[in-house]
Amino acid sequence: MGRSPCCEKAHTNKGAWTKEEDQRLINYIRSHGEGCWRSLPTAAGLQRCGKSCRLRWINYLRPDLKRGNFTEEEDELIIKLHSLLGNKWSVIAGRLPGRTDNEIKNYWNTHIKRKLISRGIDPQSHRPLNAAATTTTASAATTTTKNICMDFKNNVDQKPNIINQRNNTTDSSYDETKCNSGTTEETKPLEIPQKSSQQLMINLELSIGLPLHTKTDHISSAESTASYNFLAAVAPPQTAAVPVTAAAEMVAKAVCLCWQIGFQGGGQSCGKCKTATGFYRYC
DNA sequence: AATCTTGGCAACCGCCTACTG
């Protein structure tokens, strides 16, 4: 049983928006800005539900929307982020400037799912299809954690890369042999295999877990570097623009996963993670 | 040419969460 409707349905239009309605909404938001969606329809002279206005604006009318097909890079980014975050479309959309959660969700359901299946990868678990079939009973959280394969194999020149874990192709499927279990303790020495130039793409591999460090030593160099690579790959432009050394230092100190994974926009830590001593903790 | 099927996408619905009084 849900809440009562957010507006009086008897007096609201439904279905496709007309050009006139679009123009009214655009005009109103241009002069008054976003916010207070409940009162917006009345103020703007629209016979629409506030939610509907918000959706229309966010998904279709916003001026910063990127129209057109998704690029191959965007595809791979979505796949990687989905393997990390699951169906957190809004969070994923936050890492793709100009794309909306609805757009990404639709694109996932219509294109990427098929693409992954054709690669032999289960779109939900991001594992090879035959393997996924045996692990479908695992919880979503467990699956997500297990699928996170931190790849510390960084290039000397810090170029981000996606590393194929099966056949040296661009396939991004999960490989048990290169990831440890759901725990995040990185106890084994890090291997640095040779990679071909074709593999120099975006490194979105990330490990999530509690650090085993003290305040002053709470992030390993490997974690730091890998986190930096992830940041550089998926952070918004303003964050990516931070000089390499400065960014690495920031990552080494500010271990706010909300920020690094993308729960926060604008390259900021979430605030809740910061302790009285100025260091950050996982939250 | 007409009908059926399929794919893509915009929009809606219901639930959840954060905020406020």
Place this chain on the structure above:
DNA sequence: ACAGTAGGCGGTTGCCAAGAT
């Protein structure tokens, strides 16, 4: 502490265009 509310999110639906028969 609690209830009410608005905003936000993910899942689902329904419409339409394009392709197949």
